Amino acid sequence: MDTRYSVNPRDIKRYTTEELRNEFLIQDIFKADEVTAVYSHVDRMVTLGCMPVNEVVNLEKGMDIWHTFGVQYFLERREIGIFNVGGDGKIVADGEEFNLTYTDCVYITKGTKEVTFQSVDPAKPAKFYMVSAPAHTSHKTTFIPMAKANKRPMGAMETANDRVINQFIHPDVLETCQLSMGLTQLKPGSVWNSMPPHTHERRMEIYFYFEVPQDNVVFHMMGEAQETRHIVMHNEEAIISPSWSLHAGAGTSNYTFIWAMGGENQAFDDMDHIAITDMK
Numbered sequence: 169m170d171t172r173y174s175v176n177p178r179d180i181k182r183y184t185t186e187e188l189r190n191e192f193l194i195q196d197i198f199k200a201d202e203v204t205a206v207y208s209h210v211d212r213m214v215t216l217g218c219m220p221v222n223e224v225v226n227l228e229k230g231m232d233i234w235h236t237f238g239v240q241y242f243l244e245r246r247e248i249g250i251f252n253v254g255g256d257g258k259i260v261a262d263g264e265e266f267n268l269t270y271t272d273c274v275y276i277t278k279g280t281k282e283v284t285f286q287s288v289d290p291a292k293p294a295k296f297y298m299v300s301a302p303a304h305t306s307h308k309t310t311f312i313p314m315a316k317a318n319k320r321p322m323g324a325m326e327t328a329n330d331r332v333i334n335q336f337i338h339p340d341v342l343e344t345c346q347l348s349m350g351l352t353q354l355k356p357g358s359v360w361n362s363m364p365p366h367t368h369e370r371r372m373e374i375y376f377y378f379e380v381p382q383d384n385v386v387f388h389m390m391g392e393a394q395e396t397r398h399i400v401m402h403n404e405e406a407i408i409s410p411s412w413s414l415h416a417g418a419g420t421s422n423y424t425f426i427w428a429m430g431g432e433n434q435a436f437d438d439m440d441h442i443a444i445t446d447m448k
């Protein structure tokens with residue numbers, strides 16, 4: 169298990185590029201027939217990936233559940249949100265089957281003992297991107313296709329941030345303990361996400377960038393408003409944002425990203441907004 173500890177905003181002012189990347193950036197999320205996992209001590213969120221090719225892959229593959237989580241099975245005290253960003257695939261959660269096409273999502277409740285992943289066609293493997301948060305009670309395991317997501321158009325072409333925030337795991341769609349997740353799509357010609365920027369002291373957030381065209385990157389901004397830093401991100405990479413850090417990005421093209429939040433509340437709009445001209 170790749171473990172990341174909590175970082176203090178005073179200290180990161182002195183981080184080199186490499187130190188910043190080692191602390192916050194998550195790479196190589198999809199490896200054939202493996203489960204990759206990064207455990208962050210920021211709100212104890214776990215970011216995972218699974219790309220089943222030839223096998224039916226168990227969520228717990230490669231993990232020492234007792235050593236890492238101190239429980240008998242991964243979802244004993246956790247909930248998880250899963251998006252498919254690859255070819256068609258299937259998830260089986262305690263016997264319940266879900267067929268996921270591109271951008272479909274499944275929320276799986278605390279208390280689910282076995283979760284497996286498989287692809288329909290090994291030549292076009294499914295890619296399951298997942299975020300898990302600690303959970304205190306059980307809710308309904310739910311399949312959420314794009315059509316069921318709450319649509320929030322934002323920005324404008326003139327400011328290069330014309331986009332739609334699709335809220336999948338959100339209180340208006342289904343009940344969870346603390347996890348929220350969604351997918352934001354930028355229109356062609358728009359490159360900025362989350363600009364004007366914000367923080368939310370009450371929640372941490374993880375961004376996973378995908379649909380970044382070949383030979384393009386996203387400059388992801390982070391840090392306190394007066395001490396911004398950037399991390400250059402490639403396709404299918406994720407970035408951890410502690411509650412004190414703003415999180416916004418500009419791509420060299422349009423792109424899509426999945427955001428996931430956990431913490432004190434699920435009030436999506438309680439952002440602490442930062443004026444663009446106040447950033448340094």
Ligand SMILES: O=C(O)C(=O)C[C@H](O)C(=O)CO
Pocket residue numbers: 322331333350352361362363368373415427436439
């Ligand atoms: O493009 C955006 O703006 C977003 O998608 C914002 C994220 O959803 C977010 O940061 C929520 O706190």
Ligand SMILES: [Zn+2]
Pocket residue numbers: 366367368373415
């Ligand atoms: Zn945010």
